[in-house]
Amino acid sequence: IETAVSTGAWILLQNCHLSASFLPQLERIVEEFPLRDVHPDFRLLLTSMPSPQFPESVLLNSVKVTNEPPRGLRQNLLRSYLGFDESFLEDHPKPTAWKNMLFALCFFHAMLLERRKFGPLGWNVPYEFSQSDMQISIQQLRHFVGAFDQIPWKTLKYLAAETNYGGRITDPWDRRLINYLIDDIYSPEILEEGFCLSASEGIEVPPATFTLEEYLDFIREMPTEESPEKEHGGMTTKRGSMSIASKMTGAVVFIFYK
Structure with missing residues (x-):
């Protein structure tokens, strides 16, 4: 120096x-x-x-720059799919189940991250869910869907909600919530064409015939302004998010000393 x-x-x-x-x-x-x-x-x-x-x-006395996960369901989904390649999507013995469940899992990951912006209305404890939680869940999903004649729904739910993401959860009500959310993701209905992940925005699981580029185009066309319903919240949670965002303005130093 x-x-x-x-x-x-x-x-x-x-x-x-x-x-x-x-x-x-x-x-x-x-x-x-x-x-x-x-x-x-x-x-x-x-x-x-x-x-x-x-x-x-x-x-x-410094110029401060933070490195954070992208904000918004669309941006989080886009980040996930930009990390895949074509062979990763296509080289699987059960392409329909694999691709539908992969999209739903990435949506689930984005939803968990987005709930944090609602403060205690999203999670009682602000958990630091990470890309590694999603990556291990994807590896397990890829293996179990291909290795068994029947998809082991209970096993996949337990691994995601109790081990991978759930391993970070300490609050019993948060644990109940994540198990409730995973029930919507890992269910036989996800294999049906047009399964709806968000009723308010009409977001459905894309066709399993999509290429990687078509998935990316589909995600880019998703609305940028998400409804709180997609995170299983409401208008109260949206107001809470705005309040939290305003309090965070200029709070970089506080974060270091919290």
Whole structure:
């Protein structure tokens, strides 16, 4: 850093939250910048998870950028399908069941993430559901649908709602909720053409004959303004979401010290 200040180089320090003992020294270095002849091209880039040890003065004097999952059902679905390739979709012994259930599972994942924006009206506890939860659920879905003559609905429900996503859940009412939601996703009706995932928006499971590009086009044509019904909420939850969003404005520093 000392050399880069003079030469105009860029310095990247990754995962600062893992070096708590270095953070006080980093704070002193940053506080001395105004007293030094800093090269105009110099940049100090820091990456960190939220941490109470991260120096407040560094945060306040930095340009802050957050990396978060995309917001909205459509964007979350799009993110999921952009991670697939054509062979992943097509190379399966039961293509209709596999592709229909895969779309429903991705919708389920997006729905769980979207419920978080409603605060305690969505989940009693703000769980950090992740891409890894979805990825392991997809792997299990692909295996179990292809390995058995009859789809093991109870097994798939248990793995998703009690093990993969459910492994993060601590509140009993939240556990009841996720089991209620998975019942709509892993059910024989999902194999029927035109099964409706959202009555309010008329979103149906796309035809299993779709190619990957057709799935992406289908998702891109979904409405951007979602109804709270799709997350099994209501207008109260929508107002709650707006209130939470307004309170979060400018709260990056608070998040680090929460």
